[in-house]
Structures are given as C-alpha cells and as structure tokens.
Amino acid sequence: MRGMGYKDFIQLDSPATQDEFVCTFRVEHDPAVDFAWAAGALAAESSIGTWDPGLTTMTGEERQYGARVIKMDEAKKLAWIAYPPGLFEFGNLSQLLSSVVGNVYGLKEVRKLRFVDIEMPAKFVKSFRGPQLGMEGVRKMTGIQGRPILGTIVKPKLGLSSDNWAKAAYNAWRGGIDFVKDDENLTNMVFNGFYDRARKVMEAKKKAERETGEKKLYFCNVSAPVSEMKKRADFVCGEMGNNYVMIDVLTVGWSAVQEMRDHLEGKGIGIHAHRAMHGAFSRLEDHGIDMLPVSKWIRMAGSDTLHAGTLGAGKMFTEGGKSHARAIYDMLRGEMYGLKTVFPVASGGMHPGVIHHVWDASGSPDFCAAAGGGVHGNPLGSEAGARAMRQAVEAYQKGIPVEEYAKKHDELAAAIKRWGTKPPGGSSE
Ligand code: CAP
Numbered sequence: 001m002r003g004m005g006y007k008d009f010i011q012l013d014s015p016a017t018q019d020e021f022v023c024t025f026r027v028e029h030d031p032a033v034d035f036a037w038a039a040g041a042l043a044a045e046s047s048i049g050t051w052d053p054g055l056t057t058m059t060g061e062e063r064q065y066g067a068r069v070i071k072m073d074e075a076k077k078l079a080w081i082a083y084p085p086g087l088f089e090f091g092n093l094s095q096l097l098s099s100v101v102g103n104v105y106g107l108k109e110v111r112k113l114r115f116v117d118i119e120m121p122a123k124f125v126k127s128f129r130g131p132q133l134g135m136e137g138v139r140k141m142t143g144i145q146g147r148p149i150l151g152t153i154v155k156p157k158l159g160l161s162s163d164n165w166a167k168a169a170y171n172a173w174r175g176g177i178d179f180v181k182d183d184e185n186l187t188n189m190v191f192n193g194f195y196d197r198a199r200k201v202m203e204a205k206k207k208a209e210r211e212t213g214e215k216k217l218y219f220c221n222v223s224a225p226v227s228e229m230k231k232r233a234d235f236v237c238g239e240m241g242n243n244y245v246m247i248d249v250l251t252v253g254w255s256a257v258q259e260m261r262d263h264l265e266g267k268g269i270g271i272h273a274h275r276a277m278h279g280a281f282s283r284l285e286d287h288g289i290d291m292l293p294v295s296k297w298i299r300m301a302g303s304d305t306l307h308a309g310t311l312g313a314g315k316m317f318t319e320g321g322k323s324h325a326r327a328i329y330d331m332l333r334g335e336m337y338g339l340k341t342v343f344p345v346a347s348g349g350m351h352p353g354v355i356h357h358v359w360d361a362s363g364s365p366d367f368c369a370a371a372g373g374g375v376h377g378n379p380l381g382s383e384a385g386a387r388a389m390r391q392a393v394e395a396y397q398k399g400i401p402v403e404e405y406a407k408k409h410d411e412l413a414a415a416i417k418r419w420g421t422k423p424p425g426g427s428s429e
C-alpha cells in the first residue's frame with residue numbers, strides 16, 4: 001500500500017463537511033519547499049502522516065482520518081485545513097491542541113506559523129461543560145445590570161502581608177468596587193498564605209457587603225497542582241462561603257482547568273480565567289496562536305470571566321488591533337452552540353479616565369473593567385480609587401464627559417489629574 005506524501009494531503013476539491021473541523025493557518029514556509037508542500041506537511045503532521053510516506057504499516061484504513069488542505073491563498077500566506085471528527089477525542093482539549101497546535105510548529109518546512117482560528121462542529125463544542133454561570137449568572141450573583149462589573153487587583157502585586165492585603169481589598173469594596181482579585185502570581189506565599197488571606201479577605205468582604213448593601217465578589221487565585229486547587233477551592237467556597245475562584249488557565253494547563261470545572265459543577269461557583277503567559281504565543285501576528293481560538297477553548301473549558309484585553313485603552317499590546325480584540329469580546333458574549341456566555345475582562349493599565357474608551361469600543365456594558373494601579377494608585381487612596389471607577393461609570397451612564405463629571409467628584413478628579421483620559425502609550429487601533 002503506497003503511503004501519503006505531503007502533496008497527497010492537498011485536496012482543494014474536497015470542501016469541509018458539517019461535522020468536520022476547519023483550522024486556518026498563516027504559513028511562512030522554508031524557501032527550500034513550496035507553499036503547497038508546507039501546507040501539506042501541516043495537514044500530515046497534525047493528522048495521520050509523517051515524513052516517510054512509505055510506511056509499511058499503512059493498511060488504507062487510516063486514510064479516512066487524513067486531514068485535507070481544502071484552500072490556499074499563497075499571496076496572503078493562508079491555508080485552510082479540514083479535519084475529520086474522528087481525529088479528535090471529544091471532551092479532551094489537550095488532545096485537540098496537541099494535534100492542531102502541537103508538532104506543526106517544529107516542522108522544518110515552516111519558518112513561522114500562526115494559528116489564526118478554528119471552526120469546530122457543534123457536537124465537539126457541546127462535549128465540554130462551558131461556563132457554569134455565564135454573564136447572566138454573574139449579573140444575577142452581583143445584582144448588577146446595565147453597567148460593566150468593576151474590579152480591582154490589589155497592588156503591589158506581591159509582598160503585602162495578608163492583613164494589609166485584606167485592608168486594601170476592604171477599602172476598594174467600600175469605595176464601590178464589585179470584585180477584588182488576587183494577582184496572577186499571588187497564591188500561597190511566605191508573606192501572605194492562601195488560607196490566612198482567604199479568612200481575612202472573606203471577613204472583609206462580608207463587612208463591606210453589610211456596610212454598602214452591595215454584593216461583593218472575591219476571585220481567589222487557587223492556581224496550584226490540581227489536588228491542592230480542589231482543596232483551596234473547597235476551603236474558600238465551602239466553609240468560607242465564597243462563590244468564585246480564579247485560575248491562571250494557561251500556566252495550570254487545560255486538563256487542570258477541565259478538572260476544576262468538573263469539581264465545581266453544580267456548586268454555582270464562578271471561574272475567573274487569567275491568561276498569564278498568553279503573550280508568549282499570541283503577541284506576534286506572524287507566529288504563534290491567536291487569542292481568538294484560545295478564548296474559544298477557554299470558554300469551552302468553563303470560565304465565566306476571561307481577560308480579553310482593553311480594546312486599545314490599556315498598557316498591554318492589543319494583538320490584531322482594536323477590531324480584532326472586539327471580535328474576541330463578541331465571540332465570548334455571543335452564541336456558541338448553547339454554551340453560556342463569558343464576560344470579557346478589560347484589564348492592564350485600566351483607570352477611571354479610560355473606561356469610556358473601553359465602553360465605546362465594547363459596544364455594550366457587558367464587560368468587566370479591572371484596575372490595579374488605576375485604583376490603588378489614586379492619590380486619595382484605594383477607597384477613593386474605587387469610588388472614582390464608579391464615578392466614571394456614572395458619567396458614562398449620564399452621557400456626561402468624564403472631565404466634566406470630575407468637576408463635581410473629587411475622587412474622579414484625582415484620577416484624571418494623575419492619569420488623564422487618553423489610553424497610555426501608542427494605543428493600537
Ligand atoms: C493588571 C494586571 C493583570 C493584567 C493581565 C497586571 O494590573 O493585574 O494581570 O491585566 O493582562 O498584573 O498587570 P494593572 P491581560 O491594572 O495595575 O495594570 O488582562 O491583558 O491578560
């Protein structure tokens with residue numbers, strides 16, 4: 001039985017069927033081969049092939065699982081590859097990623113490779129739990145309608161004792177912040193133990209709720225080996241009565257996230273997905289993996305709130321520009337075969353002076369705005385910093401320019417005096 005050489009995987013006259021996957025790749029191929037050869041190599045390596053087509057073990061039964069290059073646009077360096085559903089284990093994100101964004105990056109035939117997007121069949125998407133709460137559930141949990149959910153990250157990022165951390169959290173909640181989150185690298189530290197912080201922060205949360213009459217959320221960062229993650233989640237959301245956890249989804253790993261989503265099923269507990277490390281593969285437009293497909297996978301894995309960039313208003317680079325970032329917001333908030341929706345979180349250099357930029361670019365109040373420095377760096381302190389965030393939202397809701405509104409709101413005035421009302425640095429369109 002003759003095997004399949006790379007060119008055999010080019011099948012331009014065989015479009016994808018309803019139940020197949022279609023992946024879009026941007027390929028910069030090695031000049032020693034042509035574009036089609038490189039595209040064929042991708043299809044082979046991510047499905048049934050290898051470098052030697054003359055495998056003695058090929059019986060022909062494997063051919064039905066061969067991926068196919070169904071379209072190429074060499075000028076744009078784009079190739080579309082269709083994958084039969086039998087190639088993937090339903091319910092298993094790790095296996096999907098090992099196939100379509102695994103070995104392909106190491107092939108000599110490609111110099112640079114960008115995984116642009118993936119279309120997955122309904123049955124596969126529905127083989128995952130997806131968000132437990134969804135945007136509707138988070139709004140129900142907080143009682144907040146018609147405005148973005150406001151959060152803060154206690155800063156400095158690390159180094160504060162649990163007492164001082166809890167104090168900063170309390171002050172922000174008192175000032176009107178809705179959620180306080182641990183920073184991505186704050187877990188169980190020598191200077192601030194997870195369990196000790198949880199006890200103190202939950203006490204502060206309950207006190208702030210009593211005093212403000214508002215529901216408050218605490219996104220406690222449980223990121224750790226899975227068995228410890230379960231212990232931490234059970235501690236804070238069991239005896240402590242919390243209803244949300246935070247997971248650094250990329251550094252803990254896909255199976256760990258799926259395991260935690262299973263563990264929290266039926267408990268009404270939200271998952272906040274931090275995407276720390278994403279810049280390592282999402283930043284360069286001609287290499288790596290785009291955050292659009294990654295955000296689809298995180299939604300399927302089951303997060304309720306996910307960092308999705310500031311739509312050009314913050315400190316972080318906006319990959320693909322504002323319009324692409326908005327496409328990620330819209331995907332998270334849109335229909336996905338019945339999966340619940342996910343709140344996009346604008347974070348990274350956020351402060352009261354730029355909330356209106358994000359709100360305009362978001363096209364709806366359905367997003368979270370999280371500010372660390374932009375709350376705790378307010379010259380009047382954390383409580384004022386939080387109040388300034390709420391005042392920026394009030395201004396937008398009343399249709400009053402934020403500079404105008406600041407004339408009668410000192411906390412907002414202090415924020416604008418310090419940071420202005422323009423996005424920092426060269427905001428990407
Ligand atoms: C923001 C932040 C978040 C980033 C993550 C930080 O702090 O806590 O982790 O937003 O980036 O550590 O930088 P500031 P992204 O508000 O002080 O900037 O949301 O793009 O994943």
Ligand code: MG
Nearest residue numbers: 153183184185
């Ligand atoms: Mg952070």
